[in-house]
Amino acid sequence: MRVVPGLTLIEMARQAQPDFSSRIVAAKLDGQIHDLQNDITGVRDVEFIVLDSKTGWQVYQRSVLFLLITAVHELYPQAEVVTQFTANKGLFCEVRQLAEDLRTGTYVQQIEQKMRAIVAENRPIRKEFLRREEAVQLFRAVHQEEKAALIATLARPVVSLYRCGSFYDYLYGPMLAATGELGKFALDFEPPGILLRLPDEETAGKIRERVPQPKLSQILSEAKSWAKILHCNYVMDLNRANRDGQIGEVIRVSEALQEKRIAGIADYIAQHRGGARLVLIAGPSSSGKTSFAQRLRIQLRVNGLEPVSISIDDYFRAREETPRNEKGEYDFECLEALDTELFNQHMVDLLAGKPVQLPRYNFLTGLREWPQQPPLQVTPDQPIIIEGIHGLNEKLSAAVPRSQKYKIYISALTQLNIDAHNRIPTTDARLLRRLVRDYQTRGAYALKTLKQWPSVRAGEEKNIFPYQEEADVMFNSALIYELGVLKKYAEPLLETISPAVPEYAEARRLLDFCAYFDDITAEDEIPNNSLLREFIGKSVFFK
Incomplete structure (x- = not known):
């Protein structure tokens, strides 16, 4: 609606309230979210938020x-x-x-x-x-x-x-x-x-x-202890380290904390190899699952094991058999989109030492293919690493005894606060990661990513978060310095979003959020196996 001359925003909201079934609590003014106490001088369009x-x-x-x-x-x-x-x-x-x-x-x-x-x-x-x-x-x-x-x-x-x-x-x-x-x-x-x-x-x-949620609470407490080790509890601490030329040390210690944690997980798997034959890795979007799986594989090799990786994506059903959501679109994120019967049969056979011919899913045709390659056969000393959003859901691998599975939950649980009263939501950090990666690796602009994000979050709430306490161990993939690095990649993408689209308000909010961080330009300090490299490029795991 247009601004009514002579009225304050609160008065406009009071007049408009009968047209809404829920209480008006804020407003978009020319596409940006403000409280009802905001001055509307120079504002053209008002959209109330209930x-x-x-x-x-x-x-x-x-x-x-x-x-x-x-x-x-x-x-x-x-x-x-x-x-x-x-x-x-x-x-x-x-x-x-x-x-x-x-x-x-x-x-x-x-x-x-x-x-x-x-x-x-x-x-x-x-x-x-x-x-x-x-x-x-x-x-x-x-x-x-x-x-x-x-x-x-x-x-x-x-x-x-x-x-x-x-x-x-x-x-x-x-x-x-x-x-x-x-x-x-x-x-x-x-x-x-x-x-x-x-x-x-x-x-x-x-x-x-x-x-x-004792396991989640424990890993979040660990994140805060890492922040104390790095002397970076708040954004200003990170900015100060950057300005004082100490950011290289922050990067190195952050990466070492993660590497030590990954090594500890690998040590446990090696010590309990009979109870960790199937290693299932799950986590929400942009948590760095693929890089984590690769680094875990390397640490397992350090322990003398020869892990093999299997992609759960290769067990998608044929596209015409895929369930549809309430919008009539294919729901590739639901468990029923996977051929769990075939997956379970293959896992049981592999763990029994039998040779298995693995499928490959063709995303262009929407069909499963059987490439001409030798069947896979594993020994008792070869853990099978499976990465996918349903890894923690017991239904995915129901035929494999729980005693033979080791489940890992990974997410980017931000250690920093803006200040004592303003925390940084984990979802904001993951969204910035995804904005940057979608553009870097898929050529997708920020508008497309922002449009998709609500459905991505809905899928996480349904398919991932309810099962996170099923994990045997949790891993925090957040790096305390990453938002200062992601900023320079994300800002130009967010600036392209027009005030004419609904996603403009979210783009402006993220830009305001990024403004609190100084640019971290010391990218040469970031190792090529860092989880952050999965999003900004030059990762040794993504050629």
Whole structure:
């Protein structure tokens, strides 16, 4: 709709609300997402965003996080909330610098009571604009040094802050204008911190149930410990290392941490070779599965094993037999798209020492072929490596005893935070990887990748994430320095996206996100077997 002269955006939203079945929480102004407190001077087109949408629930979640931080500040002025990661179906946060006698479940109850009291007040969340220098001084005064340092580097002379009561914060994205709408949340004691559970677009507005994910929580904690080893907890730490000429050391130590982890996985497989005959690797898009599988293969050879790799893609059914999704399109990501019966028969035969003639799937014809090549036969000392999105799903390899399988989950679980209150979503890091790789290796422009991303994410939610705790081990493929490298590849691609397409808002959001990182130009320091090379090129594994 067009801007109505003489009305504020909030007033326009109030007039338009009867036309929507869900509450209006934000708006696209000429294609870019803003809160309803935003000035609309010079704006031509307005598109309202309702709560019952992915973006709407993100606005809600950000607002409740601000509510949590405000409540902690008012209860314990010396404490600091540090957002850590998403696990157990909630956002895990630490509350640091609390007195020892408060580090029990009691303090969580006090925080929740304070949050609900602020909701009952329907306290306004005001958006205010300060000169950059004033904002820096404000955050230094309350000892938020990393936030002050990051704001000091921003190119714009004026920054927008949010205020609730007397508490100011700098959050990266729009929020609701008052606390009265923020009553849907749950707070759990999750030693050594708290778990904030919220509704989202997948729960139809219901608060997510807590689901223990001990293996994911452990690997995320490992990621944070790696960040401490590298002295890079926040973006400004990475930027500082880059400016001080220390980025080469950061790259080398990051790569060494991953290599040590891969070697440890290979050592375990070698020591338990009878129980790790079939090595199944799975993970979401752009997690670096192929490079990981190659590096694991090399480490297994170091242990004296002779692993063989089999592509699960060669077990696709003929295209006309492939199930279709609700849109009537072929669903190549569902388990039923694979000939699991043939796959299981081949795996059982191979593990029994029988020779097997392997198929090859022709993606051009959509048919399975049987090339003229010697059959494959493996010995008990030859692990079979299988890489594919269904690797953790027991149905894929149901005929093989669980005792003979070793399942590996791999994902890029970002160690960095922008600052203490603003985490970097894992999906953003993977999306930037995919944008760069799709262009580098497939000639696909950013618009195509952004259009496909929602369906990719939907497939992950259905086929990968429900099974991640089935893994015997998890591997974090994120490299703490990678976003500073990906930036220079991703920005020109995102800049090509026109304001005329719906994906423009996402492109602008990613560009704003990239702006926090300094360019890392020391690419010669990145080894040719790095997982990052799978996305930026010059990988020894991709000729």
